[in-house]
Amino acid sequence: MIRTCHFAIALSFIALACRELPQATSPSQPLAVAQSTSNARNPAWWNKYLFLAENGPMRGGAPTASTGFDNVDVSNECGPQSETYITLNPNGPRQLTAGSNEIFRLPMRAYFSSDGGSSWGGADVPLPPPLSGTNDTRFGSDPTLAFDTQGNVFYGFIVVFFSATFNTPSNGVGINGTELAVARSSDGGSTWPRLTQFSFEPGENHFNDKPMITVDGGDASRFRDNVYVAWDAAFGGSTAGGIRVARSTDHGASFAVNRADNPGGxxxxxxxxxxxxxxxxxxxxxxxxxxNVIAFNRSFDGGVTWDAQRTIAPTLIPFDIGIPAESVRRALVYPACDTDRSRGPHRGRLYCAWMDLNAAGTTGILLSFSDNAGLSWSAPASVGHQVAGTDRFNQWLSVDPVTGDVTASYYDTQNDATGQRFMTDVYLSRSTDGGATWLTDVRVTTQSSNEHDCNGLFPCPSINYGNQQGDYEGLVSFRGVSHPIWTDSRRNTERAGDQACGRGRGLMEEVFSATVRN
Incomplete structure (x- = not known):
């Protein structure tokens, strides 16, 4: 075992934590069943915080263009990216907008395409000013995006404020607080002139994490074009935290916040x-x-009031799990959900997918659906056709609003010929009958990636800085076409030592997308 120490942030404290990490395993060594945990670990932005504390931000931020891969390199820029998201304009579905974390830089990154994802440009999303009376530093994390019916695209993320002297021992970790931010663009994502901030939480023990955004695009909805953001607010492990949902009725200019989970929980x-x-x-x-459940709630008045919390299904993995392909970051348990808004036979059906353990002790993707607005849910069933002895993780789900087809994307380790479950590829699974059966799984990536080790080094320092694939990837489907977006390390060694990248670092972890037609 290799013993390593790292800073970990939990719901109630920030402390120096040590844990044992397994050495890289040779093909002849048997793999132990992955071990799950119920402990809340450091949020995705913690690795960014550590890097900035030690190195300061990298340069960068000029618009980028894609390279000529079948898998299009969306980011094509220095340093690692992670936690990707993608959306499209329903009025012009060749207009795509995406986002990712910039692990070694301060701002959030947006990407935009006007040709259906064949080529991309890039732009930085603005950060808010320092806290009043301070000269602190800020960075963003956890991107999420959605279009409204008027062509505006909204980019949600969390903002982390920390002291300008946060890396001095006398100042401790120096986190001054976190808040939610939503930027708005009216040109598909090339410029972001408007930024709205809300739900600031001060100090180190209170923080916001994992926001996701959506817009009501229903033709007959009285809440049409409402913008909604959901996230978890950790308040030192107390009942003051929980699941928050913010709503905007003025195109993202302001947000009102309510709690959606059990307020006494x-x-x-x-x-x-x-x-x-x-x-x-x-x-x-x-x-x-x-x-240990995937939980659910609903609101009939646009997020003002909420029904009683319900359960979709129990889980075997409470929080996350260390699998060979993501042994440092650990694969997170979260739901990816969507609704059938088509005119097909399953209109109104709710779908949720999440990762959990299977009987073999590896991880798979499960799906449950509801036909009565979430009052009851189907028994969880496996998505697609998983190869025995492999892992799947970081899923996303999209229901085509035209065809009603259900598509899931995820990382899969089935192409690791060594059986070690290190090598990952992105796959799509699609159902045309409401999730009852699945067509043949489609491999999206044209090259596998190994983020467990690089040339025998574990953990791999030149790729992930502890982040590996991050916590989630994105997917959007429309009119028989799916656009998955993800990160991988196929270009890890390119541009090594290039002065434009700084500190001898190369491309490391790039954002890729693909266009998959049914």
């Missing part, structure tokens, strides 16, 4: 995702890791 939740039915009912699902 422990507030141990993560991975909230909002989604809207065709008639305007607002739904939210999340991982309640104190109860």
């Amino acid at each position: 422990p507030g141990n939740s993560i991975g909230a995702v909002p989604f809207v039915g065709p008639e305007g009912t607002l739904y939210v699902a999340w991982n309640d890791f104190s109860a």
Whole structure:
């Protein structure tokens, strides 16, 4: 075993934590069943915080263009990216907008395409000013995007404020607080002139995490073009935290916030995702890791009031799990949900997918659906056709609003010829009958990636800085075409030592997308 120490942030404290990490395993060594945990670990932005504390931000931020891969390199820029998201304009579905974390830089990154994803440009999303009376530093994390019916695209993320002297021992970790931010663009994402901030939480013990955004696009909905953001607010592990949902009725200019989970519960939740039915009912699902369930709630008045919390299904993995392909970051349990808004036979059906253990002790993707607005849910069933002895993780789900087809994307380790479950590819699974059966799984990536080790080094320092694939990837489907977006390390060694990248670092972890037609 290799013993390593790292800073970890939990719901109630920030402390120096040590844990044992397994050495890289040779092909002849048997793999132990992955071990799950119910402990809340450091949020995705913690690795960014550590890097900035030690190195300061990298240069960069000029618009980028794609390279000529079948898998299009969306980011094509220095340093690692992670946690990707993608959306499209329903009025012009060749207009795509995406986002990612910039692990070594301060701002959020947006990407935009006007040709259906064949080529991309890039732009930085603005950060808010320092806190009043301070000269602190800020960075963003956890991107999420959605279009409204008027062509505006909204980019949600969390903002982390920390002291300008945060890396001095006398100042401790120096986190001054976190808040939510939503930027708005009216040109598809090339410029972001408007930024709205809300739900600031001061200090180190209170923080916001994992926002997800959606917009009500229903033709008949009385809440049409409402913008909703859901996230978990960790308040030192107290009941003051929980799942928050913010709503905007003025195109993102302002937000009002309500709590969607059980207000008397422990507030141990993560991975909230909002989604809207065709008639305007607002739904939210999340991982309640104190109860070991995928939880759910609904609002019939645009997020003002909420029904009683319900359960979609129990989980075997409470919070996350260390699998060979993501042994440092650990794969997170969260729901990815959508609603059938088509005119097909399953209109109004709710779908949620999440990762959990299977009988072999590896991880797979499960799906459950509801035909009665979430009052009851189908028994969880496997998505697609998983190869025995492999892992799947970081899923996303999209229901085509025209065809009603259900598509899921995820990382899969089935192409690791060594059987070590290190090598990952992105796959799509599609159902044309409401999730009852699945067509043949489609491999999206043209090259596998190994982020467990690089040339025998574990953990791989030149790729991930502890972040590996991050916590989630994105997917959007429309009119028989799916656009998955993800990160991988196929270009890890390129531009090594290039002065434009700084500090001898190369491309490392790039954002890729693909266009998959049915």
